[in-house]
Amino acid sequence: MVGYDPNSEAKSISATEVALAGSASGFVTRAVISPLDVIKIRFQLQIEQISSKNPLAKYHGILQSMHRIFHEEGLTAFWKGHVPAQLLSISYGAVQFVTFEFLTELVHKATPYNSRNFIVHFVCGGLAASTATMTVQPLDTLRTRFAAQGEPKVYQNLRHAVVTMYQTEGLLTFYRGLTPTIIAIFPYAGLQFSFYNLLQQVCEWLRPSEGKNAGNFKNLICGSCAGVISKTLTYPFDLFKKRLQVGGFEQARATFGQVRTYKGFLDCAGQILQEEGAVGLFKGLSPSLLKAAVSTGFIFFSYEFFCKLLYALKDTGSAKGQAG
Numbered sequence: 001m002v003g004y005d006p007n008s009e010a011k012s013i014s015a016t017e018v019a020l021a022g023s024a025s026g027f028v029t030r031a032v033i034s035p036l037d038v039i040k041i042r043f044q045l046q047i048e049q050i051s052s053k054n055p056l057a058k059y060h061g062i063l064q065s066m067h068r069i070f071h072e073e074g075l076t077a078f079w080k081g082h083v084p085a086q087l088l089s090i091s092y093g094a095v096q097f098v099t100f101e102f103l104t105e106l107v108h109k110a111t112p113y114n115s116r117n118f119i120v121h122f123v124c125g126g127l128a129a130s131t132a133t134m135t136v137q138p139l140d141t142l143r144t145r146f147a148a149q150g151e152p153k154v155y156q157n158l159r160h161a162v163v164t165m166y167q168t169e170g171l172l173t174f175y176r177g178l179t180p181t182i183i184a185i186f187p188y189a190g191l192q193f194s195f196y197n198l199l200q201q202v203c204e205w206l207r208p209s210e211g212k213n214a215g216n217f218k219n220l221i222c223g224s225c226a227g228v229i230s231k232t233l234t235y236p237f238d239l240f241k242k243r244l245q246v247g248g249f250e251q252a253r254a255t256f257g258q259v260r261t262y263k264g265f266l267d268c269a270g271q272i273l274q275e276e277g278a279v280g281l282f283k284g285l286s287p288s289l290l291k292a293a294v295s296t297g298f299i300f301f302s303y304e305f306f307c308k309l310l311y312a313l314k315d316t317g318s319a320k321g322q323a324g
Helices: 015-045 062-072 077-079 082-110 118-148 158-169 170-175 180-207 212-245 249-258 263-274 277-284 286-324
Strands: none
Touching: 015 062, 015 077, 015 082, 015 118, 015 180, 015 212, 015 286, 062 286, 077 180, 082 118, 082 158, 082 286, 118 158, 118 170, 118 180, 158 170, 180 212, 180 263, 180 286, 212 263, 212 277, 212 286, 263 277
16 A cells, blocks of 8 residues: 555565665656657647647657657657656655655654545645655756657767756756646645545445455556546646756757747746647647556556565565574
């Protein structure tokens, strides 16, 4: 069970083991969802309307985008920026779950509130994600730059990207888009954790007895539904973040269509509304929802799987020690 539960075996998992489980779940999930992430970013950065009726639109559908990216850039393009993305996912998963478990345990021991409460999970999940986001924001910016660039490449590798960005744009460029990210991540992650916990309770109420495989399937489905709900409610902020992160990177976007320069969060939102309309705030929503369903489902499923695995290994080791 995600979050502190005094009646769960997870309470015997140490912070180090929680970090390992969070990192492992982040690694597995990132490898699975990377192609969807690349397509989502391409959609978000496209100024032209995402429609087959628009002859100027480079991308206008998930299948069409996959075909075009594969034809123009090859299969490896779907894993562009995968190294910084994996570093991001591993670090983010560790920080987020360690912080979340710590906060829910603190609530249980230091307050009268139930650590399984919907609001408690919302607040603790939001704080945990905000902490993780502040930690890994530079890696997220690097991941976005790699996924956004076309051919010929502006950045040849991770080291070249870091050095070039620092020398030409300064240290703060690694934190572009941080404002909408923090504004969006708190409710997004809070809703993820809250709805995941709520949906699990509903499933437990409907079918209290289940086998191991049924439990794993339940974790996957509950996580997927929680991801879709939270992503839909907070999506525009993710779009703003991606647009801001590629500021100063216009030369690498030339082959993709029109480019825009934004002065900040409010200017970005205003320009999109004025030029692209309200529908522009949801560009890339379809691959994003698909990604959210897969990634959130896998992140919770794999986190619980690795927690149980670590607990089983510890229990086995303890039993052998006592026997010896």
